[in-house]
Structure formats: structure tokens, C-alpha cells
Amino acid sequence: MSAASLIQKGKSWARVLLFLGLAALILFVPLPAHSGTPQDRLIRVEASRFQYSPGEISVNPGDRVTVELVSTDVAHGFSLDGYNFELKADPGQTATGTFIADHDGVFRFRCSVACGNLHPFMLGKLHVGPNILFIRAILLGILAVIAAVVSMHAQPGGQV
Amino acid sequence: MNRLDLTRSPLGMSLLRGRWPQFLLRAVTLAGFIFTILAGLFGSVVGSHNFAIIFVWVAWWTALKLVFIPFGGRSWCAICPIPMPGEWLQNGGIMRRRGGAGLGLGKRWPKALKGTWMQAGGFLLIGLFGAVTLTSARITAIVLLFILALALVLSLLFERRSFCNYLCPIGGFTGLYAQAAPVELRVKDPEICAVHEEKTCYTACPWGQYPLALKTSANCGLCMECLRVCPSDNLAVNLRPWGSDLGPKTKPRLDDTFLALVMLASALIDSAVFLGPWGQLKQAAYTIGSAGWFIFVAAFLAVGLVILPGLYALSVRLAQGAEQTWSDLRKHLAYYSQVLIPLGLMAWIAFTTSFAFVKFGYVLPVVSDPLGWGWKLLGITRAAGVGQVTTFSLILQVVLLMVGLFWSSRVARRISASARQAAPLIGFSSLFTLAMLWLLIG
Numbered sequence: 250m251s252a253a254s255l256i257q258k259g260k261s262w263a264r265v266l267l268f269l270g271l272a273a274l275i276l277f278v279p280l281p282a283h284s285g286t287p288q289d290r291l292i293r294v295e296a297s298r299f300q301y302s303p304g305e306i307s308v309n310p311g312d313r314v315t316v317e318l319v320s321t322d323v324a325h326g327f328s329l330d331g332y333n334f335e336l337k338a339d340p341g342q343t344a345t346g347t348f349i350a351d352h353d354g355v356f357r358f359r360c361s362v363a364c365g366n367l368h369p370f371m372l373g374k375l376h377v378g379p380n381i382l383f384i385r386a387i388l389l390g391i392l393a394v395i396a397a398v399v400s401m402h403a404q405p406g407g408q409v
Numbered sequence: 410m411n412r413l414d415l416t417r418s419p420l421g422m423s424l425l426r427g428r429w430p431q432f433l434l435r436a437v438t439l440a441g442f443i444f445t446i447l448a449g450l451f452g453s454v455v456g457s458h459n460f461a462i463i464f465v466w467v468a469w470w471t472a473l474k475l476v477f478i479p480f481g482g483r484s485w486c487a488i489c490p491i492p493m494p495g496e497w498l499q500n501g502g503i504m505r506r507r508g509g510a511g512l513g514l515g516k517r518w519p520k521a522l523k524g525t526w527m528q529a530g531g532f533l534l535i536g537l538f539g540a541v542t543l544t545s546a547r548i549t550a551i552v553l554l555f556i557l558a559l560a561l562v563l564s565l566l567f568e569r570r571s572f573c574n575y576l577c578p579i580g581g582f583t584g585l586y587a588q589a590a591p592v593e594l595r596v597k598d599p600e601i602c603a604v605h606e607e608k609t610c611y612t613a614c615p616w617g618q619y620p621l622a623l624k625t626s627a628n629c630g631l632c633m634e635c636l637r638v639c640p641s642d643n644l645a646v647n648l649r650p651w652g653s654d655l656g657p658k659t660k661p662r663l664d665d666t667f668l669a670l671v672m673l674a675s676a677l678i679d680s681a682v683f684l685g686p687w688g689q690l691k692q693a694a695y696t697i698g699s700a701g702w703f704i705f706v707a708a709f710l711a712v713g714l715v716i717l718p719g720l721y722a723l724s725v726r727l728a729q730g731a732e733q734t735w736s737d738l739r740k741h742l743a744y745y746s747q748v749l750i751p752l753g754l755m756a757w758i759a760f761t762t763s764f765a766f767v768k769f770g771y772v773l774p775v776v777s778d779p780l781g782w783g784w785k786l787l788g789i790t791r792a793a794g795v796g797q798v799t800t801f802s803l804i805l806q807v808v809l810l811m812v813g814l815f816w817s818s819r820v821a822r823r824i825s826a827s828a829r830q831a832a833p834l835i836g837f838s839s840l841f842t843l844a845m846l847w848l849l850i851g
Contacts, residue, residue, distance in 0.1 A: 272811075276804065299695075300688015330797035354800075355850065357686075361795040366456060366544035367695055369768065373686045386807045386846050393811045394835055397818030398828055 268396040275388045283353065283378050287311035294318050296325035296338065296360065299367035307376040308350045315347040326361030329375060337362055353378045412647040414597075416636070425633050425646055428504050431487065439490035442553065444779070449550025453781025457793065459546035460779035463771045465553070466543050471765040473583070474757050479651075482590030483583050486630035491557055492573050495564025496615060506613050506634060513565045518575055524664035528581025529671040533713060535578055536675045537706055540682060540694035570615045573630065581668050584627040586754045588654035588747075589816075593626045593647050594635070601643045610635035610644070620644060625654040627665070655747045655820045663739055666746035669753060670721060673841060674713035676756040680848040684763055720837060721749070727833035732826050748821045748834050755813025756845050759806045763849050767796035806849050814842045 290312050295302045296319065308314050318327045320338040327336040327344075331352050338344040360371035415421040424430050441464070449461030456462040477485040497503050501511035535542065542548050560572040573580045596602050602610075602621040611619040613634040620635050636644045681687070682694045693701030725741050734741075770793040777787035817838040818831070825831035 276807070297688075299691050301686070302688070304686035304688060326795070328795045328797070331800070335795075354803075357798055359795060359797075363455060363457065367540065367691050369457065369544070370683045370691055371688070372684065380851060382803060382807065383846065383851050386811070386850065387843070389807065389811050390814055390839060390842055390846075393815040394818050394839060397815045397835070398822055398831070401819055401822035402828075 264396075264399065268392065271392055272389060275385055275392060280381060283310040285309050285311070287313060287349075289313045289315070291315045291317065294327065294373070295321055296327065296371075297321040298323065298365050299360070299371040301327075301358070301371070301373040303373070305374045305376065310350060310353050310378040312350045312377075313347060314350050315345060318344045318346075323364050324362045325364055325371070327358050328361040329356055329358045331356045335361055350375075350377045354382060355380050411653075412645070412649050414645040414647050416642070416644070416646055421646075426636050428637070431633065432504065434488040435490060435493055438488050439493055442490040442557070446550045446553050446557075448779050449546040449553070451780065452546060454546065455781060456544050456546055457771050458775065458778065458781030460775045461546040461549045461553075462544070463768075463775040465549055467765060467768045468772055471761050471769075473579070474761045475765070478583055478586045478590060479754065479758065480591065481631075482587035482592040482626050483629065483631050484592065485583055486573065486580065487632050489573075491560045491577070492564065492570050492615070494557070495561040495572075496570070498561075499564050499569075506638065507569070507615060508612055513568075515568045516566055518567050518571045522575060524575070524662060525581050525584070525668045526664045527576050528578050528584075529664070529668040531576060531578030532581060532668075532671050532675060533710075536678055536713075537709060538697065539679065540691065541697055543683075544695075569617045570630070574616060574628070582672065585665065585668055585672060586750060586757075587626045587629075588659075589652050589750050589754050590626065591649055591651050591653075592631070593623075593649055593653065594620065594629050594631060594633075595623060595645055595647060596620050597643050597645045601641050605641065609638040609640065613638040625659060627654070652751060652816065652820065655750060655823070657824050659747055659824075661743045661746050663743045666721075666743050666749070667718075669746050669749035670718050671713055672753045673749060673756065674709075674717050676753060676760055677717075677841075677844055677848065678709055678712060680760050680763075680845065684760075685848060717841075720840065721746075724833040724837035728825065728830045731830040731832065745821070745824065745834055747824055748817045748838060751816035751820060752813050752838050752841060755809050755816065756841070759809040759813070759845065759849060762802060762809060763798060763806050766802045767798055770794050770796050803850050807846070810842050810845055810849070814838055 288309065290308055292303075292306055292314060294306075294316055316327060316334075316336060318325070318336040318338045320340050320342060322340060324337065324339050326338075327334075329335070329348070331354070332348055334346060334348045336344040336346045354377055356375045356377065358373045358375055360368055362368075364371065416425060445461045445464055448459055452459045452461065473485055498512045499515075500507055501509040505511075542552055556577075559576070563572045563576070564570070599621055608619065611617075614620075615632055615634060616628060616630045618629055618635075620629075623629055631646075633646075636646070682690055689701070690705070693699070693705040696702050722738070722742060725745050726738065728745065729735055729738070729741055773787065774789055774793045775781075777789035778784040779786075818835045821831040821834040821838065822828060825834070
């Protein structure tokens, strides 16, 4: 292998490492925590086959969230991803529970009581603060496009 | 050449060439297929307690997208049980190759129905009826039984694997994305094929492929029949870099483009229906025949047949404009559809990751009690937990989508004359990735 091709190869690897490093930085660099004043929130969630109303809930990081789960047809559950929080309500009954929204991000809540064929897909979303992962993903997307174009820069283009 | 020929290893050659290893795998998948149909028909109506639902739509569907296709291309087709009974009848025996005294009329598939149009239509149908099929064990069993019967009847009417080649929606899915996979079957020395008059490889191929003419891995089912009959050992099964079929020399057809767009639309809509927080959308997709379902169908078809193809056509038109190459839009639509392959493959993998990690907890309990009758074959007594999406899973979905965007952007640049020409196609890929991101982690 000639010295020129070794240098070229070294440059390629350096580019790969640079882009991987930047990607890791975008994905994992710690950001300052949200500093708003925590509030008490009472949220009534109606569960019916196979939906929650509201389907999406937004709170601020640190909020003390009380969920009132009301089942309007059959028994339903409310199990929150990322939190050890679960409620189950019988038909026409209300179940209540409280948790502190101390993890930022978007979390799905899902029915935990078999309620029919679409039960595995009965979902809602809890937004705790801004969706930082989504913002990181968009930045990562921009980096991915730049990396793709740069990596193909020296190669000849095609023809239809 | 960046290729590793597996047939150079004596063990690899004997495993690939021998009929028994493949037959044993096919026997297992056929037994599993029949058991799945029986479980669906006679087992519990609760989907999460029925082998048919969990094994077809969680275990197999996940394995297909996370293992078989990205690492083996059409390797699933090599062991798929669906064409087996018909093929045995065609060949006149279980271990016999094509050309024996078998049953069947052996007619040619109608020219007007060739291509992947009907496979794309089948995939659209899966999407339109997916909310019911994916959640009802009975319907799953009936669909599988229908497919088995259809493949059998078609193999008695038409030559070779007509069902797999032109109708099977999963065949369309695997064939499309096999072009990005790191496996290929190719001839070693074209000169040897050129002087071989019998063309035994073509005669033996149940897919109707002539190995010398293979330009991509889309239509090769990796059945290894050509390998078995080649008198010169002139066929290689290569491990190759991912995406090797995608480049300036590849000439996809317009039906391939349509198939790729249907796959993209299906990934978007399945993500919205099954992973979104919109209960009314789920209800509409589920209640077939209702007014809501017809609205869902209209929206699905609008996305799959109008909006996404429209945006893609616009990006191709802009790409043409960048280099002032206005001729033949259809040709350009087909050519640039290579960009959609890594994009769609990674979107499906990301969607599956989001879905499967949550539901894998159901697999062992249904192995222990496949019919939901209270059996404890593995001694498991507890029901599966509700499952949850972890932070790791979310980050993995982001990474997978970004790999798809990076890969499709590279393909766009590779097949374009300039960065300016690639830009609109990269824009289309970015828009699609943004939509998937919003649906999966937004």
C-alpha cells in the first residue's frame, strides 16, 4: 500500500471518528436541568376501549401529578413507562394515584388490564418538560446528512 | 472485491448444497406454521394468550425485520413453509428437484400481472386490515390458511413459485430490502456459464432466475437449487458489504418504486395506528366497514398513493432540474427509488424495535401455554407483564432512524451526478425520517 493511500485511509478514519464523536456528544451531553417551580397537578383521565382521554398529558419536571383514572366501559389500567406507577379502575369506578414527574422526556402510558383485541395498543403519552431526545435526534439527523455528503464527496456520481 | 464466498469452505458448501439441512429447517417451519393455524383456530381468543398472535406478529415478524432481512436478505424465503406443499407436488416428491414427473399445468404467469404491483397491493391490504389481523388469532389463522391454499392452487396452475414471485406481500417486502442485505448469490466465472448450453441452474430454479443475469438480490430466494445442479461449481454465496446492490448501475423498475413507497407509507401509518396516542384512529382502523374505517382507508390510501408518491415525485423532479435533465420522469422515478430502500428498511427496524421490546415478554408464556388453555409446559405460571419502552429502546430507535437517513443520503449522493442533484432526495429522506421520529419518540 502506498504512502498516499495510507494517508487517505487515515483521513477517512479520522472523519469517521470525528462524526461518531460528534454524534455521541449530541446524544449524551448533559444539559442543565429545568428550574421551574414544581406544581401540584390533578389530571382526570377517562379510559374507554381503546383510548385515553386526554391521550396526551404535559407536565413540568418536578410536578406532583395526581392521576384520576375513570373507566367508562370495561376495566382498564394505566401503567406509565419509566415510572413505577400503575392504576387499575373497574367499570364506572375511579382510581387515584400520585407520582412526582422527576424524569424528563416523553413516556407512554398503556392499559395494563386486558380489555379487548386492541388492548396491547391502548396507549397515551406523558410529556415531562421539553422533548430533549427529539431535539437531539433532529441535530443528529443534520449531522447524518452532512456526514453522508462529506463521505461521498470524493466519489464519482451516477447516471440514470 | 469485498466478498467472502461461503462455498469456499467445505463445511459451508456441504451445508448450503445438501438438501437435508434446508429440509430439516423447512420441516420445522412447516410444522410451526400448521401449529400456528391450529392454535389460531382452536386456542384462546385473547390474543396475548394465543401462540398464533404472539408467534406470527411478535416473534416471527420481529425476527424477519431484525435478523433475517438485515443479515440474510431473502434467507427467510429459503425456509418459508408456504410454497412447500405446492412445490412438492410440482416436483413429484419432497426431496426432488424441478423437472421431475410432478403434478400441475405449468402455465406461464400472465405477462400483465408480472412485477411487484400485486405484492405492493397485498401489503396495502395488510395495512388496511392490519388492526384486525394483528389482534385476532382466528383471523390470523384464516389468513395463513388462505395463503397456504392459494400458494398450493397457484403452484398447480402455474409454473415455479408464481405465488412467491408475484403475489406474496412478504416476498415483496423481503425482496425489496434484500437489496440492502449483506448476502448474494452470484456466478463465479461468467465465461463458464456462457458456454454451458444446458442452463441447468435456470431449469432447476423455482424462482425462474438465471444466475448469470442476477444484477440484484431482489428476486433470488436463496433456495440453493442452482448450487446443487451446477456441474462446474460455478456459483458463489457471498457475504458482501451492506447496500451493495444500490448504485449507479442498478436499474429498478417503476413497480419497485411503487412497492418501496407503499412500504414507507405502511411504516408511517402502522406507527401512527399502533404506537400513537390516538384512540379514535385505532378504533377506526379496527371497526372494518364502519364510516370511521372508510375514512381511515381514504387517509391510508391518500398517504400511500398520493401524498408520499407526490412528495417523492417532486423531489425527483427537483433533482432532474438541478442538472437540467428533464427527460423521462418515469425512468428517473424508478432509478432514484434506490434511496427509499435503506430509508424504509431502517424505519421498519426502528418501528419493530419500539413495538417488539415491549411485547417480547409474551413469548415465553405462550410457549408454555400456546393455546391459552392453562397448560404449563415450561412450568411458567405468571402472565406476561405489561411491558414498557425503555430509555435504551428510545435511543436505539433514534440511532436506527439516523442510520437510515445517513445511508439513504449516501445512496442519493452515490447515484446522483452532483450534490445539488442529490439534495432534493436527501430532503425527502429527511422529511420522512422527521415524521417517523415524531411518531416513535415525539
